[in-house]
Amino acid sequence: MTERDGLVDGHVFFYGDERLEGILESPGPSATDPPTDPLGGVVVSHPHPLMGGTMAQPLVYRIAHACREHRMAALRFNFRGVGQSRGSYSGIDEHRDVEAAAAFLRGRLGPDIPVALAGYSFGSVMTALAADGPTPVEALALVAFVATMQGMPDGALDRLRDFRGPVLAVCGEEDELAPPEVVEAVLRDLRLDFRLIVVQGADHFFAGKQEEVGAAVATFLEGAFRAGRTL
Numbered sequence: 001m002t003e004r005d006g007l008v009d010g011h012v013f014f015y016g017d018e019r020l021e022g023i024l025e026s027p028g029p030s031a032t033d034p035p036t037d038p039l040g041g042v043v044v045s046h047p048h049p050l051m052g053g054t055m056a057q058p059l060v061y062r063i064a065h066a067c068r069e070h071r072m073a074a075l076r077f078n079f080r081g082v083g084q085s086r087g088s089y090s091g092i093d094e095h096r097d098v099e100a101a102a103a104f105l106r107g108r109l110g111p112d113i114p115v116a117l118a119g120y121s122f123g124s125v126m127t128a129l130a131a132d133g134p135t136p137v138e139a140l141a142l143v144a145f146v147a148t149m150q151g152m153p154d155g156a157l158d159r160l161r162d163f164r165g166p167v168l169a170v171c172g173e174e175d176e177l178a179p180p181e182v183v184e185a186v187l188r189d190l191r192l193d194f195r196l197i198v199v200q201g202a203d204h205f206f207a208g209k210q211e212e213v214g215a216a217v218a219t220f221l222e223g224a225f226r227a228g229r230t231l
Helices: 060-067 095-108 122-132 156-162 180-189 209-230
Strands: 002-004 008-014 019-025 040-045 070-076 114-122 141-143 166-172 193-199
Touching: 002 095, 019 060, 019 095, 040 060, 040 122, 040 209, 060 070, 060 114, 060 141, 060 156, 060 209, 070 166, 070 180, 070 209, 095 114, 095 193, 114 122, 122 141, 122 156, 141 156, 141 209, 166 209, 180 193, 193 209
Parallel strands: 040 070, 040 114, 114 141, 141 166, 166 193
Antiparallel strands: 002 008, 008 019, 019 070
């Protein structure tokens, strides 16, 4: 565990409804790089807990790593009941875990550094539901956004209508769980300021495309943070 820029990098625990486990990393590809003030902070949420999703999932790691290379602090964490996170799977209350992670990251960064949320698959749905949480959020990155996920209450995504920040949706061209045309229709219906990127030849798992996805998310969030600073 290393301390840089007022952050303590490494394995962390924080509290929401339950104690949650995460990994917090400052900007830069290694702890030996010169310290730099973060441009922003990003919470990265993993795919479905009952399908083996954890904060160590390769695409989650790749998104966090790319964000660090773009001068962002990255916090990835395990949802309740995963790894050393306490509690048990709910299927909907996990959005409160994202809110807890955002609050924790905000506390570590201080009030002047903005926070964004990113999520993959199940994590993207919980990210969307957390966008109107108590911690102000600058931008959202939704990867393989399962907008019609089974078990989600009717109208659950309506809370996104009030989100005024930019939104990125990254879809696999051949993703049957989150088809690009469905994701686009849902985000348009919610009247969000969104950009859609379709990764050619990719399905829900983005095999062989993970670096491309990570770079797209990091570039988008960097732009959102820089634009926010010029307002």
